[in-house]
Amino acid sequence: MPTATPNAPTSSRSRTVRFAIVRCDGPGKPERTELFDVPVEPGANIISCLQWIAANPVTIEGVRTTPPTWDSGCLEEVCGSCTMNINGRVRQACSALIDAVSPSTTPPGPGGATITLEPMRKFPVVRDLCVDRARFFRNLERIKAWVPVDGTYSLGAGPTESPDHQATRYALSTCMTCGCCLEACPQFLREDKPEAWDTSFVGAAVISQAVLFNDHPTGATLKPQRLDVLSGPGGVNDCGNSQNCVKVCPKEIPLTESIGAAGRQVTVHAVKKFFSGR
Amino acid sequence: MNGSKHRVIVVGGGLAGLAASVRIAEAGLPVDIFSIVPVKRSHSVCAQGGINACNEVARQQGYSEYEHFDESIYGGDFLAHQPPVYEMAHWAPKIIDLLDRMGVPFNRTNEGQRDLRLFGGSLYKRTHFAGATTGQQVLYAxxxxxxxxxxxxxxxxxxxxxxxxxxxxxxGACRGIVAQDLRTMQIRAFRADAVVMATGGNGLIFGQSTNSVMCTGGAASRCYQAGAKYANGEFIQVHPTAIPGADKLRLMSESARGEGGRVWVPAIKGPSGGWTRHPDPARDPRQIPASERYYFLEERYPKYGNIVPRDIATREIFNICMEGLGVAGGNMVYLDLTHLGREYIERKLLGIIEIYRKFVGEDPAEVPMKIFPGVHYTMGGLWTTYTPKPDLKGMTLGAPNSMMCSVPGLYAFGEVNYQYHGANRLGANALLSCIFDGLFCGLGVANAVRDAKRLASDEPQALYDRAAEQENAKQRRLVEGKGDQNPYQIAREMGAEMTAASTVVKSGPRLEQALAKIAELRDRAARISLADTGMWTNQNLSFARATADMLTLADAILRGGLERRESRGSHYRTDFPERNDAEFLATTVAQCNPDGTSRIAFEPVPKGIVEPRKRTYGKKDDAPASKPADAPKAPALALAAT
Incomplete structure (x- = not known):
C-alpha cells in the first residue's frame, strides 16, 4: 500500500490510482513528470482526481509541490475546455472515467497501472496541462464562421429547413472547438508564431465549420471568401487523409465527410474563378 | 456622436454578455468583453432543454404572450416584478426569429417549421429546441x-x-473595472462609461451543482462588496433531476420529462392506497411490474403530472427519498424513458442521453435513469431597476436605467440579474431572459452612455491607479499569507454546509447554525496559505480569492433565508410552511457590511397587472402533503468532491 499518500482512502469501495502528470512551469521552461497517488471512488473521472491533487499537492515521494494547472469548464463534455492526452490518447478529461481509463485494481507500484496526463502537443503550453488554442479561434475568424445577418432587429423568421438538413447542420454545429482532431492530425503541426498561422494547415474542425456555414442559405453569401481561404496555403489540400480526426472526435462529428465536401466545393470554386477571371 | 470617446465594458461572455455586446456594438459603441474562459466555453453551453416563446401553433390553441407572462409570474410565486416579465414574454417570439436567422439549428417538423416541446409549468408546447444542447447552439450563434x-x-x-x-x-457612478490577466497575472484598470455584469450564477457556493467550474458568483460578490445591493439571494433553484457525480452534478434536462419521461419509485400499494417500500431493494427496474411502480408526481398532480415546476418536483422527489421510498432506500428515484422507444429518444434527446451514457455507463433507452435533485440556478442576483410603462405592461425601450444596479453605470444582465424569475424559474425561461436582457437593455446602456454628462475619459488617472493598487495589495496579502488554511478545504466545508442548510428545505435554527459556520470559515479564510505563490497562471490564487468572495455571498443567501419567515417558490421553511403575502410579497435586499456580513431589508413587490393567487398546480387535496421530514438528513447532493 502507498505510504506517502497525504490522505488515506476514506471508503472501502475506493482504490488508489497513480497519476503521472507532465508538468511545465511556463512557456520555454523544462518539462518534468510528477507522480501522485489518488484515492478513487467509483464514478470518479480525471477532473475529480485533479481536483483532489490540487487540494493535496504532495507527490508519492512526499514532496509538497504546486497544484497542477489545467483547463476545465462545464465537466459535461460540451464546452471543449479540458482536452488533454490521457494515456497517450487525446480526449476530454471530464468524460474520462477512471474505471474505464484504468480498470486495473492492482495498487500502485510494480505491476500497477499508471494514468499519464500530458498537455496537447500541437498548441503552445501555457502551464502544465493548459495550452493556448488562440490559433484555433483565429482560424474560425479567417473562414468567417458566422451567418452575416442584417443586425439584431426583428426581421421575421429565418429560412425553413427540412428535418434532414437540420440534422446534418446540427451534427456539425456541436463542434466545441476542443482540438482533439487537430492534436491527432499528422498534418496539423505545432506553430507558436502567430504570423505563420494564416499559412499553416487549418485542420478538420475549421474545415467542417466552413462547410456548416456554406450550407446555410444566408451563411452561403460568404462561401466564396471561405473557399478562398480553404483553397489557399494551409487549406483543405493539406489534408493527408489519415482520418485520425474522425476517430478522436468526442462529438462523433463526420469530419471526413466535411473535408470531402470542402474539397469538392474548393474544386468548383477554382473552376468558377478560372472562367470568371476573378 | 463621438463614438470613439466612449467605451462599454461587458463582464462575462455567456448569452447575456454576448447579446449585450452585439447589441451595443451595433449601436455604434466600442465594447470590451472580459471573460475568464474563451467566450465560446461559457456556462450557457450547458443549457439543454430549450427556449420558451409563444408560437403560431400554441397561439391557435389559446396560448399567447400574455399566458407566457402569467405562467412565469405564477411559476415564480408572484415574487418577480411584472413589467419586465411582460416585456420579455412579448419579445420572446422575436428572439426566436432572430436566433433562427443567425443559423441556430432548431429542430424541425416534417414541413420544415420549428418543432416544439412541452416544458414544466405549461400545458402548451412553447419550447423551441436544438437537440438537447439548445444552450450550446444558441451560445454559438x-x-x-x-x-x-x-x-x-x-x-x-x-x-x-x-x-x-x-x-x-x-x-458614485461606475466608470471602469480592475481585471487580471489569468496567464501573466497582471492586474490592470480599464476605463468604461458603463459596465455590464453578465457573470451568471453562483452554484459553486453549494459545492457540487450543475454549474461550470467558474460559476462561483465571485464577480457578483465583488460588486456587492463594492456597494451594489444584492436581491433575493435565498432563492436558489434546485433542479429535480441531476445525475450525482464525483466532480459535479450533471443536469438531466427537464426535456426528458417534457418529452414523456416518467418519474417513479419501486413500492407496494397498500389496501388503504398508501405506498410502502418493497422488501427487496436490489430489483432490476425492468423486472418491476407496473403495479409496483409509484408514479408519485402523476398521482399527486394529475393535471401537470411529471411537468410540475421545478421547485415542486424537487421537493416531492426529496420527500419521497426522506420517506424511505427512494430507489433501494437511498437518495435516488427513477426517471424513465424506456417506454418512449429508442428512435424517439435518440431523435429528440440525443445530447442528454449521451451525457448519461458517458458518465453513468448505462443506456437510458434500456434502463431507467437514476436521478436526484441538484443545485442549478440562481434566481437572486444583483438588485436592478428599470422604467415600467405607465400601464405596467412592459418596460420603456431604451431607458438608460434598464437593469441598472444600485450603483449608477453598473448593469446586471442574465442570471446575475435578480429579475424575471421571482421565487422559481420556469424551465427554458433562462436562455430567454439572458438574451432579452442583452438585446432590450443593451439599447438602454447605449443610450445612457451617449447621453452621459461625464465620461470615463474625464476621470483622473489617479482613480484607476488607486483601484489597481488596491487589488494588488489584496493579492499581496493573499500570496504572502502564512496561515494554516487550505482554500479547497474551506470551499468544501462551505459547499456541504450551504447544501445541507439552504437548499430544498430550510429552518430558522439550521440557517442560524449555517451562519455561524460561514463566520467560522470567514475567519479561517483570513488565514489561507497558498500552495502556489508564483505569478504565472496561478489557479490556486484565483480560487482562494473567489472562496473568500463566495463566503460573503453565502452570508447574504443565508441571512435572506433566515429573515424571510415564509415559504415561497424554491424557498421552503419547515417552521413557516405557508406563503405570507402580507409580510413577504417583497424583494429581499441585502447590503454588505464592512466585515463581510450582510444586513437585510424587504422592499415590497410593486403592484402588477395580475393579482397573486394560490399556487397549487392542481394538486389533489387527498394526495399526501408535500411536508418534508422535520430534520432532513443531508441529501446525496451534499456529498463534497473527493
Whole structure:
C-alpha cells in the first residue's frame, strides 16, 4: 500500500490510482513528470482526481509541490475546455472515467497501472496541462464562421429547413472547438508564431465549420471568401487523409465527410474563378 | 456622436454578455468583453432543454404572450416584478426569429417549421429546441456574431481575464473595472462609461451543482462588496433531476420529462392506497411490474403530472427519498424513458442521453435513469431597476436605467440579474431572459452612455491607479499569507454546509447554525496559505480569492433565508410552511457590511397587472402533503468532491 499518500482512502469501495502528470512551469521552461497517488471512488473521472491533487499537492515521494494547472469548464463534455492526452490518447478529461481509463485494481507500484496526463502537443503550453488554442479561434475568424445577418432587429423568421438538413447542420454545429482532431492530425503541426498561422494547415474542425456555414442559405453569401481561404496555403489540400480526426472526435462529428465536401466545393470554386477571371 | 470617446465594458461572455455586446456594438459603441474562459466555453453551453416563446401553433390553441407572462409570474410565486416579465414574454417570439436567422439549428417538423416541446409549468408546447444542447447552439450563434464584430474591430475580447472590482468615481457612478490577466497575472484598470455584469450564477457556493467550474458568483460578490445591493439571494433553484457525480452534478434536462419521461419509485400499494417500500431493494427496474411502480408526481398532480415546476418536483422527489421510498432506500428515484422507444429518444434527446451514457455507463433507452435533485440556478442576483410603462405592461425601450444596479453605470444582465424569475424559474425561461436582457437593455446602456454628462475619459488617472493598487495589495496579502488554511478545504466545508442548510428545505435554527459556520470559515479564510505563490497562471490564487468572495455571498443567501419567515417558490421553511403575502410579497435586499456580513431589508413587490393567487398546480387535496421530514438528513447532493 502507498505510504506517502497525504490522505488515506476514506471508503472501502475506493482504490488508489497513480497519476503521472507532465508538468511545465511556463512557456520555454523544462518539462518534468510528477507522480501522485489518488484515492478513487467509483464514478470518479480525471477532473475529480485533479481536483483532489490540487487540494493535496504532495507527490508519492512526499514532496509538497504546486497544484497542477489545467483547463476545465462545464465537466459535461460540451464546452471543449479540458482536452488533454490521457494515456497517450487525446480526449476530454471530464468524460474520462477512471474505471474505464484504468480498470486495473492492482495498487500502485510494480505491476500497477499508471494514468499519464500530458498537455496537447500541437498548441503552445501555457502551464502544465493548459495550452493556448488562440490559433484555433483565429482560424474560425479567417473562414468567417458566422451567418452575416442584417443586425439584431426583428426581421421575421429565418429560412425553413427540412428535418434532414437540420440534422446534418446540427451534427456539425456541436463542434466545441476542443482540438482533439487537430492534436491527432499528422498534418496539423505545432506553430507558436502567430504570423505563420494564416499559412499553416487549418485542420478538420475549421474545415467542417466552413462547410456548416456554406450550407446555410444566408451563411452561403460568404462561401466564396471561405473557399478562398480553404483553397489557399494551409487549406483543405493539406489534408493527408489519415482520418485520425474522425476517430478522436468526442462529438462523433463526420469530419471526413466535411473535408470531402470542402474539397469538392474548393474544386468548383477554382473552376468558377478560372472562367470568371476573378 | 463621438463614438470613439466612449467605451462599454461587458463582464462575462455567456448569452447575456454576448447579446449585450452585439447589441451595443451595433449601436455604434466600442465594447470590451472580459471573460475568464474563451467566450465560446461559457456556462450557457450547458443549457439543454430549450427556449420558451409563444408560437403560431400554441397561439391557435389559446396560448399567447400574455399566458407566457402569467405562467412565469405564477411559476415564480408572484415574487418577480411584472413589467419586465411582460416585456420579455412579448419579445420572446422575436428572439426566436432572430436566433433562427443567425443559423441556430432548431429542430424541425416534417414541413420544415420549428418543432416544439412541452416544458414544466405549461400545458402548451412553447419550447423551441436544438437537440438537447439548445444552450450550446444558441451560445454559438451569438459567439459567431461576436467573432464577426471582433473581426470588424467593433468588439475587443479579453479572454482569460478575471474581473476583480468595479471602479466607482467620486460621483458614485461606475466608470471602469480592475481585471487580471489569468496567464501573466497582471492586474490592470480599464476605463468604461458603463459596465455590464453578465457573470451568471453562483452554484459553486453549494459545492457540487450543475454549474461550470467558474460559476462561483465571485464577480457578483465583488460588486456587492463594492456597494451594489444584492436581491433575493435565498432563492436558489434546485433542479429535480441531476445525475450525482464525483466532480459535479450533471443536469438531466427537464426535456426528458417534457418529452414523456416518467418519474417513479419501486413500492407496494397498500389496501388503504398508501405506498410502502418493497422488501427487496436490489430489483432490476425492468423486472418491476407496473403495479409496483409509484408514479408519485402523476398521482399527486394529475393535471401537470411529471411537468410540475421545478421547485415542486424537487421537493416531492426529496420527500419521497426522506420517506424511505427512494430507489433501494437511498437518495435516488427513477426517471424513465424506456417506454418512449429508442428512435424517439435518440431523435429528440440525443445530447442528454449521451451525457448519461458517458458518465453513468448505462443506456437510458434500456434502463431507467437514476436521478436526484441538484443545485442549478440562481434566481437572486444583483438588485436592478428599470422604467415600467405607465400601464405596467412592459418596460420603456431604451431607458438608460434598464437593469441598472444600485450603483449608477453598473448593469446586471442574465442570471446575475435578480429579475424575471421571482421565487422559481420556469424551465427554458433562462436562455430567454439572458438574451432579452442583452438585446432590450443593451439599447438602454447605449443610450445612457451617449447621453452621459461625464465620461470615463474625464476621470483622473489617479482613480484607476488607486483601484489597481488596491487589488494588488489584496493579492499581496493573499500570496504572502502564512496561515494554516487550505482554500479547497474551506470551499468544501462551505459547499456541504450551504447544501445541507439552504437548499430544498430550510429552518430558522439550521440557517442560524449555517451562519455561524460561514463566520467560522470567514475567519479561517483570513488565514489561507497558498500552495502556489508564483505569478504565472496561478489557479490556486484565483480560487482562494473567489472562496473568500463566495463566503460573503453565502452570508447574504443565508441571512435572506433566515429573515424571510415564509415559504415561497424554491424557498421552503419547515417552521413557516405557508406563503405570507402580507409580510413577504417583497424583494429581499441585502447590503454588505464592512466585515463581510450582510444586513437585510424587504422592499415590497410593486403592484402588477395580475393579482397573486394560490399556487397549487392542481394538486389533489387527498394526495399526501408535500411536508418534508422535520430534520432532513443531508441529501446525496451534499456529498463534497473527493
Amino acid at each position: 451569438l459567439d459567431e456574431q461576436t467573432r464577426r464584430y471582433a473581426a470588424e474591430g467593433k468588439v475587443t475580447k479579453y479572454e482569460h481575464w478575471e474581473f476583480l472590482w468595479p471602479i466607482i468615481a467620486d460621483d
